[in-house]
Amino acid sequence: MTDPTSTPPSGRTRIYAIAGAAVVVVALGTTAIVAAATGASDDAQPGAAASSSAPSQSSTGAAPDASTTDAPTTAPSSASPSADDSAAASESPTSSAKPTAKPTAKPTSKPSSTSTPKPTAKPSSTPSPSPTPSSTPTFDPKLGDTVSATVSVDDRALLDTGVTAEVTSITDDKIEGDGVGQVTGPALRVKVTIRNTTSKAVDLKNVTVNAYTGKDLVPAAPVNADDALDPFSGSLAAGATAKATYVFGVAEDASDSVTVTVDLGADSPLVVVTR
Numbered sequence: 001m002t003d004p005t006s007t008p009p010s011g012r013t014r015i016y017a018i019a020g021a022a023v024v025v026v027a028l029g030t031t032a033i034v035a036a037a038t039g040a041s042d043d044a045q046p047g048a049a050a051s052s053s054a055p056s057q058s059s060t061g062a063a064p065d066a067s068t069t070d071a072p073t074t075a076p077s078s079a080s081p082s083a084d085d086s087a088a089a090s091e092s093p094t095s096s097a098k099p100t101a102k103p104t105a106k107p108t109s110k111p112s113s114t115s116t117p118k119p120t121a122k123p124s125s126t127p128s129p130s131p132t133p134s135s136t137p138t139f140d141p142k143l144g145d146t147v148s149a150t151v152s153v154d155d156r157a158l159l160d161t162g163v164t165a166e167v168t169s170i171t172d173d174k175i176e177g178d179g180v181g182q183v184t185g186p187a188l189r190v191k192v193t194i195r196n197t198t199s200k201a202v203d204l205k206n207v208t209v210n211a212y213t214g215k216d217l218v219p220a221a222p223v224n225a226d227d228a229l230d231p232f233s234g235s236l237a238a239g240a241t242a243k244a245t246y247v248f249g250v251a252e253d254a255s256d257s258v259t260v261t262v263d264l265g266a267d268s269p270l271v272v273v274t275r
Contacts, residue, residue: 137269142217143261148269157271162198165262167191167273170211175226175249188220188248189228190260196236204232204242206265211248214255220248 137146149157156166168191175187188211196202209231211220223229230245258275 140270140272143270143272145261145263146269147272150272150274153273153275155273156195159194159262159264159271160202160268162196163202163264164195164197165271166193166195167260167262168193170258170260170273170275173228173247175223175247177225183221183223183249186250186252186254187223187226188250188258190246190248191243192232192246192260192262193241193243194232194236195241196238199238201238202236202264204234204236204264207232207244208261208263208265209244209246210261211246211250212259212261213250214257217259218251218254220250220254223247223249 137148139145140147148159151157153167153170156164159165169189171189173187173189174185176184190209190211192209194202194204194207210222212218213220226247228245229247232242232244236242260273260275261270262273263270
């Protein structure tokens with residue numbers, strides 16, 4: 001039976017009770033939303049967790065307050081960047097990156113100039129020309145003797161085995177006679193060198209040097225009293241060299257063409273030198 005002393009609840013009390021129950025439901029829904037948002041942030045999917053939480057609370061029949069539902073959805077998205085944003089940030093180089101070091105190695109030496117070799121010494125003297133080998137001696141009817149070789153001035157030719165002759169110069173000159181048998185007029189001055197390359201001495205007492213002018217080989221007269229005269233004499237030692245000078249008088253109208261012959265003696269063939 002009913003207690004006569006108890007007062008039945010009024011309408012305002014019921015409203016307060018219902019409001020309190022609603023607050024409790026909203027608080028529980030908010031707690032569930034925050035927990036779901038935190039779990040979704042750890043999985044890098046905050047948006048999906050928040051959107052899945054919202055419908056689950058709507059099934060309780062109570063509409064959560066708009067001010068309480070906005071806070072958990074915006075906070076996780078600003079605090080936890082998405083996976084795409086993190087990848088983009090890691091792939092973009094910073095504009096302030098600069099090289100931290102410069103190459104310090106420097107060449108310690110210059111390339112040597114060995115690619116272009118240079119001669120370190122010059123020949124001390126001009127090598128002497130090789131003597132012209134004697135061909136088979138042939139008889140020359142104009143000279144009336146056998147000729148072993150015909151060469152030019154400054155050419156060396158074989159007089160005999162290991163012995164060479166070289167007429168080094170034929171110059172025009174003039175002589176003045178001051179004694180009996182001496183003549184005055186144009187002359188030729190002839191210088192001759194003989195080299196002995198054998199191992200034995202060579203006799204030079206019988207060396208003969210003659211001169212001729214023109215194509216007809218007109219004989220020039222030997223001058224025996226000129227101060228420049230210095231003929232060969234004595235013997236030439238092995239490996240030695242001898243020099244001599246001969247003078248010949250020629251006619252006033254003598255040709256400029258000159259032929260000189262040199263031999264070691266009567267039994268020796270001639271070496272012919274032309275100018």
